[in-house]
Amino acid sequence: MNVACDIELQRKLTPGPDETLVFDAPKSLVDTPMHFCPGCQHGLIHRIVARTLDDMGLQERAIAVGSVGCSVFVYRYISMDCVEAPHGRATAVATGVKRARPGNFVYTFQGDGDLAAIGTAEAIHAANRGERISVIFVNNTTYGMTGGQMAPTTLLGQKTTTCVKGRERETAGAPIRMAELMAQLDGVAFSARVAVNSVKNIRKAEKAVRRAFEVQEQGLGFGFVEFLSTCPTNWRLDPIKANERVETEMIPCFPLGVFKEMGE
């Protein structure tokens, strides 16, 4: 239901004479329910992106490029023009969009199956070419939409539907660290890894997204932010335990931080 239709709710949402609304939804976020599972942090990441687009005044000029996976519905949630790319090809599509419309701001929103498996080549070469695009990469250590298969980011020992005894290094390699990998490439102007498991980390994530967007605006090159995110459904954990797993298991393997930052 649209929030605006509920009169009782509207009354509660009207600030009193001595009240200030200190937390509201960003304007760039569409006022609609999201399809994500309970506790899934995809929605929170969309919100951080939308807030940054608001703060930088980019809404009118931004074009989002969606990918395949649970991230696919970016066009439902972000109030601006969107292009839907085939699986893994978001950075290639975004390259075309940005080159055709250099005055627009272009970002992609991609999962780990999308960016770090089927789309690795597109992502790395767009980054290496220094395309003026920004990439939001959601690492939830699994293929969410298709039922929790192993991704290149799956942790060693983590059980998925395609590694039921846990991922083994001997046969499947070790988890790929995209933010560090991207930082090695000359075309990359900003690369960071963030998490949204606590208020403190959410604030750092907001700063990182801002920098990844600014380097595009400043013409410095490719901006990349890897988000550690939960998939409670496929991890078979309740949302709180899934959020705790980010701290106890993911961050030790995927350290948070800024791995590259070019100045102006």
Next chain:
Amino acid sequence: MSRIVVLESRCKGCLLCAAQCPKKIIRQSERFNAKGYKIVEVADEDMALCTGCASCAMVCPDTAIRVFRTRKSAGAGE
């Protein structure tokens, strides 16, 4: 006092907000929304403890919480 409003049609009952609230005033209610999720609530008597820190709203994956902070100069006690 400050206060929060939970948009009940958006809440998925994940309880991440309850876990983050420093005052521990957010709890699971006995009510379900149209989607079948058991939504959260703050008891009327507990709302006075809300500081308006917005931690709950920050961590809510579904942007289901709005936070209103009461300006200090206006209130007597709170």
